[in-house]
Amino acid sequence: MSVLPPLPQMYQYKEFDRQFVKLRAAQHRDQLERWQKGQLADEEFRPLRLQNGWYVQRYAPMLRVAVPYGEISSQQLSVLAQIAKDYDQPDAELFAKAQAQQDLLPGKSPRLIKGYGHFTTRQNVQFNWIPLDKSADVMDLLATVDMHGIQTSGNCIRNITTDELAGVAVDEVVDPRPYAEILRQWSTLHPEFAFLPRKFKIAITGATEDRAAIGWHDVGLQLVKNAAGEIGFKVWVGGGMGRTPIIGTLVREFLPWQQIMNYLEAVVRVYNRWGRRDNLYKARIKILVKAEGQRYIDEVEAEFNDVVHKDGGPHTITQAEFDRVAACFVEPPAPASSHAAANSNSEDPAFQRWVHQNVVAHKNPSLRAVTLSFKRLGLAPGDATAEQLEASAQLVAKYSRGEARVTHSQNLVLPWVPENQLFDLWQEAKSLGLASPNIGLLNDMIACPGGDYCALANARAIPVAAAISERYQDLDELDDLGPIDLHISGCINSCGHHHSGHIGILGVDKDGKEWYQVTLGGSDGANLSGTAGAGKVVGPSFSAAEVPGVIEAVLNKYLELRLPSQEAKGRAEHFIETLRRVGQDPFKQVANAARHPEPVLA
16 A cells, blocks of 8 residues: 655654654564464563554454554544454454353443454554454554554553644644654653653643643643743653552643753653562552652752753754654645535534534634544444444545544544534534534543453443443433543553543452442543542442442432532533532432342342
C-alpha cells in the first residue's frame, strides 16, 4: 500500500521516520522466525515482542498500537479496519474454547467477538485475537501508514496523551500538539530510560479545562502564559492510579517551554536512580514522590541545574526546531463545499439532541468538533468492528479533512467538521450506530476489557457495563440525570480509571468469585482548581447481580437531593455537585440497602 501525502494538521513522518518503523518491523519478523524455529526461548522472545506492543492475554495475543496524543488519519483508521477484518481472527477451536469457558461463568455477558479493534483510555488501539504467527505481517502493514506498537508496553515512557480537542478548543491557551510531538521524539527509545523501575506516563494540556486528566499521570503538563505573555509549563509529578491513587504534586509553577525536555530529563533521571525496584507495587514514581516529598523536588532541581549548566542543556528546544514541528499542525484548508447552505432539515429534534450532546464549539466559528459514540448495546465500551472502523475512516475523510482523535473516554472525535455539514454527518453516523447522543452521560462509560480478555483481571468489566447500559437507555432519563462519569476496572491496575469516576466500579476477587467495590466522588479534574481526586468506597463489595441496583439506588437518591435549577446555576445541580454538597453518607446508606438479602435457611 502506498503512503498518501501527509495531512497538513498532523505530524509528517520523514524518510528517516518511515525507514526506522520499517526496520523495526523487519527486526520483529526475524525475532519471530527465530522463536518459531526454537532458536529463541519463550523468556528471550517475551521482552522483544513486548517492546513492539505484543502481549499474551487470557486467550490469545493482544496487540497495542500506538496513537501518539490520540491523533489518527482516515488512512490509518482504514488500515486498522483491515487488520481487524483480516488478522483479528483466532483459530476456530481456540475461539470456541474461549466462548465455552465464558458461558460457564455466572451472570449475563455479551458474547466474545472477533474482528474488531478497541479504543483505550490511553488513546491507543488494541486488538485481542491476532495470532502471534501473523504479528510480523501486521507490523509490516502498520508501517505502511506510519504506525507501530513501540513503547506501548514495558518500563519506559509510554504513549504521550493530550486533550482530544487540542488545536481546536475554544478555551485553549496554547496548542499542546507540537510539544507532545517533540516529547514523543525525545522519549522514543531513550537509552537511559528504556528500563525504568516501572512504566511512565505523561499527559499534556494547553487549555483551561483539563480534558487530559494531567493530575493522574506520572508527569502532568499544563501550557500557560505568564504576565509577560511568555509561554511555559506548570509541571505536576507523581500522580497515578492503581493500588495507591495519588494526585500529582505541583513542582513548577512556570518552566520556560524551551527547557521542558531538560527538566523532564531531570525528573525521570532522579526517578530512575531512586525508584523502588524491589517491589512491583511500590515502583511507580508516585511512591517515590510521596515518600521523599521536598527532598525529591530538591534533587530534581539540582539535576536540572546540572543538565542546563554543566551539560549545556543538550535538550533545549530551539525556535527553529519548534517551528519545524509546529508547521505540521496548521489548520487544514477548507474544502470548496464548506460555503454551501445549511441543511434545511436541521430542526429535527433528534438531530438537535445530538448536536447538544455530541458537538462542541471550535476555534474556527464555521467549524465544529463532533464525537462519534462507541458506546452501544451488544459491544463493550470502546469496541469498534472492522466495518465500523472502515466506515469511521470514510466519515473522517469526508467530513473532518482526513483527521480524527481517539479520546481518553474511548470514543472518536472528528475535529474539523463544517457546521453546515453536521446534519449530513449525523445521518450517516446514525445509520452506522455511531450517533448515540450520550457523550458525557451515564452510559458513555469507560470500561477496560476486564476478565473477558485480560489475564490480570480479577473480574469481568464488560457484563457489568452492559447491565447498567441496558438499564439506562431512555434518552430523556439520561438527559435528566445529566453529566455523570461512570468508570469500570476489572482489577486494581485501574485501566478503566475507576478511581476518577464520579461513580467507580472495581472488580475484586473473593474466594475465587467476582465481586465489585463501588466508589463515589472521584474526578478526572474537570478544571485545574484542585477538584481531581479519587472516589471513596461506599461499603463492602457487591455481587455482579447487585451492581445495577446499587447504581440505580444511588442515582435515585441524587434525584431526591439535588437542587433544582432555580436554586443552582440556572440548571439542575449535577450529580458530582450534589455529592460534594451533601457528602457520602446518604448515598452509602441507599447503596448498602440495595444489597440482596441473605437467603433464609430452612
